[in-house]
Amino acid sequence: MRYWLMKSEPDDCSIDDLAAMPEQTVAWYGVRNYQARNFMMNQMAVGDRVLxxxxxxxxxxxxxxxxxxxxxxxxxTQFDSSSRFFDPKxxxxxxxxxxxxVRFVRKTRLIGLPELRDTPELANMRVLARGNRLSITPVDPDEWRFITETMLELKTDEL
Incomplete structure (x- = not known):
């Protein structure tokens, strides 16, 4: 199993929106960065966990x-000329x-960017790297455990 951080603009799709969707799933559309696309195509697998x-x-x-x-x-959306994600090529x-x-598992308390930045155990998280703008980044298993078990106080069976 791999772990990921996936960014969504809450005006487009928030965690509450995902929780309210039919079957609590949403297509993670609109990714227009080759590296993020390659993560989805080549590394993601059904069952992988997502922050x-x-x-x-x-x-x-x-x-x-x-x-x-x-x-x-x-x-x-790449084929839909009325979509902001349309790609004529x-x-x-x-x-x-x-x-x-992506399927909803649970809503959590918000762990804000300042709290993430101020946590020494997360200093190497890719989402915190200077200049990082990727909408999808891998999360190290130790980072995942620290966030879920220590910061969110969740047990594995709750995930």
Whole structure:
């Protein structure tokens, strides 16, 4: 099992929105960075755990836990000319962009960006690296355990 941090703008899809969706799943669409796309295509697997991160908002931070619910498949928004994620160079027979489905596990207290930055055990987290703008980053198993067990005080069976 691998662990990920996936950023979502709460105005687009918050952890509460995910919890309220049918089957509590959402397509993680709109990723337009090759490295993040490659994480989904080549490394993510059904059942991987996700730190659901609210980004581009007044209080960015980890807002919940989710899990990868599908293998990667072509992102339909790349072909939709009315979508802000439309890519005129993409063709259905040769998709460029992919997404996975993500399933709600639980909402957590918000672990804000300042708290993450002030935690020495998380100093090497990729999301905290200067200049990092990736919407999907891997999370080290030790970082995952520290966040879930120490900061959120969750037990493995709650995840």
């Amino acid at each position: 659901f991160y609210h980004a581009s908002c007044p209080e960015p931070g980890i807002a919940g836990i989710a899990q990868v619910a599908s293998p990667a498949y072509p992102d339909a 993409c063709r259905p027979e040769q998709p460029r962009w992919f997404n996975v489905d």
